[in-house]
Amino acid sequence: MSSDHRHAPGAPDIALRVEALESLLTEKGLVDPATVDAIVRYYEEEVGPLCGARVVARAWVDPGYRARLLADASAAVAELGIDGPQGEHLVVVENTAKIHNVVVCTLCSCYPWPLLGLPPTWYKSPPYRSRVVREPRAVLSEMGLALPHDVEIRVWDSSAEVRYLVLPERPPGTASWSEERLADLVSRDAMIGTAVARPPDGRSRTA
Amino acid sequence: MADRARPEVEGAGVLDAQGPAAPPRRNGELVFEAPWQSRLFGLTMSLHRAGRFGWEEFRTRLIQEIARWERDSPPGAPWSYYERWQASFERLLEEKGLCAPADLGDRVAALAARAPGHDHRHGESED
Numbered sequence: 001m002s003s004d005h006r007h008a009p010g011a012p013d014i015a016l017r018v019e020a021l022e023s024l025l026t027e028k029g030l031v032d033p034a035t036v037d038a039i040v041r042y043y044e045e046e047v048g049p050l051c052g053a054r055v056v057a058r059a060w061v062d063p064g065y066r067a068r069l070l071a072d073a074s075a076a077v078a079e080l081g082i083d084g085p086q087g088e089h090l091v092v093v094e095n096t097a098k099i100h101n102v103v104v105c106t107l108c109s110c111y112p113w114p115l116l117g118l119p120p121t122w123y124k125s126p127p128y129r130s131r132v133v134r135e136p137r138a139v140l141s142e143m144g145l146a147l148p149h150d151v152e153i154r155v156w157d158s159s160a161e162v163r164y165l166v167l168p169e170r171p172p173g174t175a176s177w178s179e180e181r182l183a184d185l186v187s188r189d190a191m192i193g194t195a196v197a198r199p200p201d202g203r204s205r206t207a
Numbered sequence: 208m209a210d211r212a213r214p215e216v217e218g219a220g221v222l223d224a225q226g227p228a229a230p231p232r233r234n235g236e237l238v239f240e241a242p243w244q245s246r247l248f249g250l251t252m253s254l255h256r257a258g259r260f261g262w263e264e265f266r267t268r269l270i271q272e273i274a275r276w277e278r279d280s281p282p283g284a285p286w287s288y289y290e291r292w293q294a295s296f297e298r299l300l301e302e303k304g305l306c307a308p309a310d311l312g313d314r315v316a317a318l319a320a321r322a323p324g325h326d327h328r329h330g331e332s333e334d
Contacts (some may be wrong), residue, residue: 013245014290020314021297022246024306026232028334030259036249044245046240107270109288118238118248124288126277160263 022103043118049188052115052165055092057078057183060170070094073165083114089172091117093156094167097195101154101165102140102147102193104132104142110158112165123192133157166193173200244289260303265314268295 025031028092030084039087055077073090077083090112091103105111106129111119124127132139136153140146147153156164174182177200189195239245272295276286296331300306 009209013315014287014293015241015320016315017293017311018243018247018250020311020318021300021306022250024310024314025300030257030305030306031250031253035253036246039252040239040245040249043248074319090324108266108273110266121240121288126286131212160266160302 001087020136027203037171040158041113047114048117049115049186049191050183051117052112052154052188052191053183053186054080054179055082055115055165056167056186057179058198059092059167061179061184066167069167075117088160090165091156091162092165093154095169095193097169098150099152099154100140100193101156101164101166102136103156103158104129105158106130106133110160110163112163115165120188140194143189145195151159166191168193171197172198247289247296248292254305259305260299265295265299268299271295272298278331 022033022036025032045101053113053138054068058080064078065076069092070081073092076092078088078106088110093103093127095101105123109124122175128139133155136155137147140153158164168186170182184190185198185200187198190197209291233234239248251265254260255265269292278293297306297311299309
């Protein structure tokens with residue numbers, strides 16, 4: 001694969017097009033660059049997987065909360081001061097010893113932004129979007145998650161109406177852990193379903 | 208904020224062991240891989256929040272654009288999610304009467320004609 005499309009003959013210079021759009025829209029008074037700055041900063045720095053991890057950790061320590069989360073996720077995340085996806089229904093699907101859930105958006109890139117931030121590159125890639133539906137076990141294995149053959153894999157395809165979040169299993173050996181420590185075991189990928197929660201002796205989240 | 212240089216082209220393989228589409232093993236992956244991607248995202252969200260279009264209107268066009276690319280692009284063509292986003296956004300702006308393609312083309316040409324010191328292609332860092 002060519003490593004740098006910017007120098008390919010005839011390739012459109014996308015950065016220039018975006019710059020041109022911003023200057024035109026700013027001149028027309030349709031956007032304010034400072035607002036654009038603030039939006040970018042918000043999604044880069046403030047909204048991220050930690051929001052989802054807090055929800056998962058609460059569900060692990062509080063059976064009542066877990067039940068509410070599985071029954072009406074949008075209301076349950078609002079209890080923690082987290083907005084649900086705008087205009088869409090949030091559904092939390094629970095992993096068990098026999099069922100593993102994984103989330104995809106086959107048509108584009110729908111994703112529970114308020115809980116996980118913006119999706120990673122691979123989530124938006126054609127191979128993940130098409131293959132995880134057809135051969136989820138192989139894709140998960142290639143991504144480092146080898147599931148036993150007696151575990152059923154359920155693939156949830158996001159839509160305009162519904163966004164999914166996976167509730168991973170609580171790792172063994174964490175019985176006395178605080179909610180805050182538990183949240184540190186919950187990676188973004190565990191809430192998409194391409195990983196499981198880290199074991200308590202695993203490496204801590206560093207970013 | 209980057210801990211390593213990131214190429215601007217988004218990779219096509221979910222299975223790449225390394226490279227732009229390598230599955231991340233932890234949180235903290237860059238949200239955007241190049242400055243133009245974050246500006247494009249911010250412009251889109253800004254206009255949406257200002258009520259210029261509904262999110263579903265944009266999403267529908269993005270789905271169509273991605274499907275068109277997957278149908279029409281030759282094998283091995285480099286996939287870029289945000290290039291599809293840009294094409295969808297331009298189309299929506301045209302349909303909403305917010306930015307005509309001719310105006311955009313003129314502005315692109317004007318920016319491209321700037322003095323070399325202003326040429327972003329050699330001055331824009333990919334942090």
